[in-house]
Amino acid sequence: MRWALLGIVAALALVLSVVLGPAAVPLGELLRSDIVWNLRAPRALLAFLVGGSLGVAGAGLQALVRNPLADPFLLGLSGGAGLGAVVAIGLHLSGPWALPIAAFIGALAALGLVYRLGLIGGASLDPRILLLGGVAIGAFAAAITTAIVSLADAAELRNAFLWLWGGLSGASWDSVLLVALYAPIPLAVLLAASRPLDLLALGEESAGYLGADVEAVKRRVYLAASLLTAAAVAVSGVIGFVGLVVPHIARLVWGHRHRSLLPAAFIGGGALLAFADTLARTVVAPRELPVGVVTALIGVPVFALLLRRWTIA
Amino acid sequence: MARRPDLVVLYNAGRNVTAAKQLERVGIHTVLIDLNRLEDLGPATRTLGRLTGFEVVAESLATVLDSLAGRPPPVSTTSLAFVVWDNPPIIIGHGSYLDQLAAQAGARNVFSDVAAPSAQVSLETIVARDPQWIAVLSDSAAPPGFAKRREWRAVRAVRDGHFLLLPGSSFGRPGPRSGEAIQQLRALLAR
Numbered sequence: 001m002r003w004a005l006l007g008i009v010a011a012l013a014l015v016l017s018v019v020l021g022p023a024a025v026p027l028g029e030l031l032r033s034d035i036v037w038n039l040r041a042p043r044a045l046l047a048f049l050v051g052g053s054l055g056v057a058g059a060g061l062q063a064l065v066r067n068p069l070a071d072p073f074l075l076g077l078s079g080g081a082g083l084g085a086v087v088a089i090g091l092h093l094s095g096p097w098a099l100p101i102a103a104f105i106g107a108l109a110a111l112g113l114v115y116r117l118g119l120i121g122g123a124s125l126d127p128r129i130l131l132l133g134g135v136a137i138g139a140f141a142a143a144i145t146t147a148i149v150s151l152a153d154a155a156e157l158r159n160a161f162l163w164l165w166g167g168l169s170g171a172s173w174d175s176v177l178l179v180a181l182y183a184p185i186p187l188a189v190l191l192a193a194s195r196p197l198d199l200l201a202l203g204e205e206s207a208g209y210l211g212a213d214v215e216a217v218k219r220r221v222y223l224a225a226s227l228l229t230a231a232a233v234a235v236s237g238v239i240g241f242v243g244l245v246v247p248h249i250a251r252l253v254w255g256h257r258h259r260s261l262l263p264a265a266f267i268g269g270g271a272l273l274a275f276a277d278t279l280a281r282t283v284v285a286p287r288e289l290p291v292g293v294v295t296a297l298i299g300v301p302v303f304a305l306l307l308r309r310w311t312i313a
Numbered sequence: 314m315a316r317r318p319d320l321v322v323l324y325n326a327g328r329n330v331t332a333a334k335q336l337e338r339v340g341i342h343t344v345l346i347d348l349n350r351l352e353d354l355g356p357a358t359r360t361l362g363r364l365t366g367f368e369v370v371a372e373s374l375a376t377v378l379d380s381l382a383g384r385p386p387p388v389s390t391t392s393l394a395f396v397v398w399d400n401p402p403i404i405i406g407h408g409s410y411l412d413q414l415a416a417q418a419g420a421r422n423v424f425s426d427v428a429a430p431s432a433q434v435s436l437e438t439i440v441a442r443d444p445q446w447i448a449v450l451s452d453s454a455a456p457p458g459f460a461k462r463r464e465w466r467a468v469r470a471v472r473d474g475h476f477l478l479l480p481g482s483s484f485g486r487p488g489p490r491s492g493e494a495i496q497q498l499r500a501l502l503a504r
Contacts, residue, residue: 022434023441038467039437094458099400162401162433169401169436172464286427286438288401 002253006264010048010271017044017278022285043171047277047291048270049179050168050232051242053187055269056262057225057232058243059250060190063197063258064221065127072229072243075134079141080110081233082164086145090152099163100170100234106141107230113137115222125218166237166292168277175235182231186224187266193221194258201256239292241299242269248306272298314339320364322346349430351382351413354487374489381492386416391502393420393446393477394439394470399459401433410487411448418498420446440467446502448477450484477501 018030018040025033057072064070084106088098117133118125196217199207204214229243250264276294283289314336321336323329325345336343344364346357355375362371393415395405405411406427415422423442424434447470449457456476459465466472479501483494 022438034467035437035440039435039440039464042464095461098458162398162403167401169399170462170464172462174463281435281437286424286434287429287432288435288438290401290433 006267006271010267010274013271013274013278014044014048017047017274020278020282022281022288038173039171042173042176043168043277044274045176046171046179046235047168047274049176049183050236050239051246051273051276052266052270053179053183053228053232054239054243054273055246055250055265056187056190057228058269059247059258059261059265060193060197060221060225061243062247063200064218064225065131066201067127067131068248069244070131071240072225072232073238073240074131074138075226075229076110076114076137076141077107077134077226077229077233078164078238079138079145080106080108080113081230081238082106083141083145083148084109085163086148090148100175104230104234107226107233110134110137110141111223111226111230115226118222124215125222127218130222162290164237165290166239166295167280167288167290168236169288170235179231179235183228186228189220189224190228191259191262193217193224194262197221197258198256237292239273239295241292241295241303242273245299245302245306246272249302252306314341317341320344322361324348348487349408350410351378351487351491354382354489354491355379358489377492378489381417381495382413384417386413387419389416389419389421391420391446392423392442392444393448393502394423394442394444395448395450396439396457396459397431397450399457399462399465402436402439403431404434404439406430406432410491411484414484414491414494414498415448417495418502420498420502436464436467440469444468444470446470446475446477448479448498450481451478452480452482454478 018036019027021035021040023035025035030036054072058070061070061072061075062068081103084102084104085099087106088102093102114130114133114137117137118130120129196207196212199210199212200214200217202210208214232239246269247261247265250261250268254260254264273291273295276298277291280289280291280294318341321341321343323333323343323345325347329345333343333345344360346360347353348357355378358371358375358378362368362375395411395415397403397405404424404427405422406429407422407425408428408430412422412425423444424432447468451457456474460471460474460476477498479498483490483497
C-alpha cells in the first residue's frame with residue numbers, strides 16, 4: 001500500500017510537470033507539442049533523476065556519518081562545483097557542456113580533498129572528519145569563488161551564482177541520457193550496501209562483529225554518494241533540502257532498513273523535485289523562481305515538523 | 314578617501330546609499346544618480362553639469378537626451394527578446410532602458426509585460442512568445458554559446474540564427490551613446 005501510494009505520488013508529480021507550465025499548451029496538443037517533448041518532458045525526468053539521486057545520497061550519508069543533519073552538500077561538493085563553474089566562465093571555455101563538466105571536475109576535486117582529510121588519522125575513514133573537512137573545503141572553495149567573482153570584470157561571472165543556486169533550465173534529452181547512464185552505478189553501489197548500512201547504525205565495532213567490512217563500506221558509500229551528488233550539481237546546480245528532508249520522511253514511513261529506505265528516498269526525492277520544479281515554473285509565470293527556493297520553502301517547514309516530532313518523542 | 318576626490322558619483326542602489334552617507338560624513342561630496350531608464354539621462358546630466366560647473370553644456374546635452382526619452386516610439390515591425398544569461402534564462406523586462414531602446418528602434422520586446430528590469434524565465438516561455446530576434450550584449454561577432462545547446466534550439470530565432478549581437482560600449486548602460494545605440498539597433502533589424 002505504501003509503495004503504491006508513493007508510486008501514485010511520483011506519477012502525479014511527473015504528469016503535472018509535463019502538463020503544467022508557463023506556456024499554454026492545450027491538453028489535446030500535449031502529445032504533439034514541441035514545448036512538451038523538447039522542454040517539459042526532459043526537464044521533468046531530469047528533476048526526477050536529480051531529486052532521486054540527492055534523496056539516496058542523503059540517506060546513505062546520514063547512515064554513514066550517523067548524523068541526521070548530514071546533507072550531500074555538506075561534503076564540500078557545492079563549493080568545489082561552484083569554483084569549477086566560475087573558472088570555466090573566467091577562462092571563456094566554450095561548448096555546451098563546458099560548465100557542467102567544469103562543475104563536475106570541481107566537485108570531484110573537492111571530493112578527493114575531503115576524502116584525503118577523512119583519512120588523516122590513518123587508514124580508517126573517520127566520518128566526523130569527513131563532515132568537518134567537507135565544511136572546511138566547501139567554505140575554502142566558496143571563498144576563492146567569491147574572490148574571483150569580485151575581482152573579475154566579466155559580468156557573466158556574477159551570473160555564475162545564478163546557475164549555482166540551482167535550476168533545471170539546462171535540461172535536455174542529452175542531460176537526461178547522461179544522468180540516466182551514469183546514476184545507476186553509484187545507486188547500485190549504495191543499494192548493495194543496504195545491509196552493512198543497517199549494521200553501521202549499531203556502531204562500527206558492532207557492525208564489524210556482525211560481519212560487515214566497515215572500512216570498505218564507508219569508502220564505498222562515501223564515494224558513491226559523493227559521485228551521485230557531483231553529477232546532480234553538474235546538471236542542476238545546488239538544490240538544497242532534498243537530500244536532507246526526503247530521507248527523514250522516508251525513514252518515518254519505511255523505517256531504518258536501507259533496502260526499503262533507499263528506493264523510497266529515490267522515488268520520494270524524485271517526486272519532490274519534479275513537483276517543486278513545476279511550482280517554480282508556474283507560480284510566478286512568466287517569471288520563474290529558482291527551484292532551490294521552492295525546495296527550501298517546502299523543506300524547512302517539513303524539517304521543523306520533524307524536529308518537533310523528535311523533540312516530543 | 315586616500316585619493317581625496319572633489320566629488321564621488323555613485324549609482325543609486327543597494328549598498329551605495331550607505332557608502333554615500335559614510336563618504337558625506339567624512340567630508341567628501343557624494344551624489345547618487347539614478348540611471349535605469351532613458352528618462353533618467355537628462356536629470357543625471359543636469360546634476361553632473363551643476364556639480365562640475367558645466368551647466369550650459371550639460372543643459373544642451375540633457376535637452377537632446379530628454380527628447381530621446383520623450384519621443385513617441387515608431388510602430389513596431391518586429392519582435393525580440395534580450396537574453397542576458399542562458400542558464401537559467403534571464404531576460405530584460407519593461408523596467409530596463411534596453412526595452413526602451415528596442416521600442417525606439419521599432420522592435421517589440423516580447424517581455425515588456427515583465428515590470429522588472431530583468432527576470433528569470435522558463436525557456437518554454439521564450440519558445441511560446443516566439444521572438445523574431447534574440448538580442449545579446451556581446452562584443453564578439455560569433456553567436457552566443459547557448460546557440461549550440463539542444464534545449465535552446467527549441468527557440469525558433471535560435472534555430473534560424475537570428476541573433477542581434479549588441480556591443481557593450483553602446484548598449485551596456487544608458488548614456489550619451491543611447492541615441493547611437495538606437496540607430497545601430499535599427500540598422501541591425503533592417504538587415
